[in-house]
Amino acid sequence: MNLRSLDLNLLVIFDAVYKERSISKAARTLHLSQPTVSNALGRLRDRLGDPLFERSGQGMVPTSRAKTLAEPIRQALDALERGLRGDGDFDFAHSDREFVVAVEDYGETIILPRFVDWLAKVAPRIRIRIRPEPSAQLKGELRDGAVDLALDYFVPQEPAYRNKCVLTETLLSLSRRDHPEIGEKLGLETFLGLRHVVLAPRTNAMPMIDLALSKRGLARKIAVTVPHFLSMPVMVQTSDMICTLPRRMAHLYADHFRLKSHAVPLRMPSFPVYLIWHEVAERDASHRWFRNHLMDFCERL
Template structure:
């Protein structure tokens, strides 16, 4: 393919189409009329010898080839933007920028408080809007559209338009009422499986099967979930003063152990650690303010 014969503006049109999944919205995003964007799509299809986008009842859906092209084209355009952008900085101490991030309960409890303290110390004029991640797919789509600046949480979906940075490696622990924790002795696996469990499930279901249940099943064991709670912060307070046991992320458990009055114990079976990640759009690399925010989030997580 002769690069000199290609209109590179077509790649800008492709990027808008892959993010908007709608011809008219994509046209408006890059300042084209709708017929011009339709023409660009026709030329893109000829260039790549693929339909690229298929019309469905739920809107335009990218083909496998379009999805494969999204990451390298997005990265190439981002490098061009950075090379051509004026070298402007970001002064957090004097900025009045507003950022919007979406977080899971874990991110809200463990990362956000430290991030807020950092912002108040280093960027007192900056405003931060924190939204809950109730649907990871929807949150990712909002990040891709630029409605959010970042996502923070575990088990976040991948996107060719976004970059992922691991913030924290987390592991599971158990919590119990101290009077029933055996004076600090580790819980046996058989005891753990026999006890009634409290479980956090944001969706309101029983949350099964989880990594815990899969591990137990491999050993021929099964636990009984006696109480299901919709907010993770409620779990340690529900466990305190009862015969319940709960399995939680260690940093969340330790944050509430003293105030709830629960003991933190090792998990009596091997369950893989999990990552808490930061997701942001590739275009954030070209924005000094967003680059500063991503570094601030990473710093808060490390603290």
């Protein structure tokens, strides 16, 4: 294919459909009409000679060719984005600064790997140390500079702590593909009848899915409680249990572990993921460079 003859806007649309697994959601993300996105996707399909996505009960499922293209296209778009931004006050190409980021396994799995890959290309001497999930000492560590940034679902309320919502998430359930009790769609009755692998809560607050069920006088059958998301698909893969976890992570694990994803059979609100730092780092040029680029990556996921 001659790249000069390809409309690069088609790649932006491909990237959005791949992330959202939905033409209508991609259209909203891009502020375009649904027919515009559908027509653009059709043009790209013709150029590449591949359907790229197939409709199913789980939304737009990418083909093998689409999965092969997704990461190179994402990296190319990231490079363009950063080239257009420009960076002036921090010699990132030669800096050997270490940045400490506190995350739980969602950020460690979904957000940081691609960012670290990009960072190795543009600032190869910069180092990242990933701290375990945010703890009770986080506020003091941010204030004292022991931690530069945190990715979390909860934000400190004191005005000295800055935060930005960098993405929002929803939930999906996962089961093994040949689950004997689940058809094309996971219904509420089946959902409640199955045994669940759940994540141990970090706070005393009830997890949002259990809160939604309790308001209707319902409850899940919790079979196993685990400390990390990664345990969940491993257990589900070899059993009749199911698990529920954030959408981006569910898509990743569904592909990797050959699982089937299902919409949660409840009306569930989306929830935010925040990037958090202390005001003492606000004017630090290197910190500003690092956090701005990390924000960009999060917002494009």
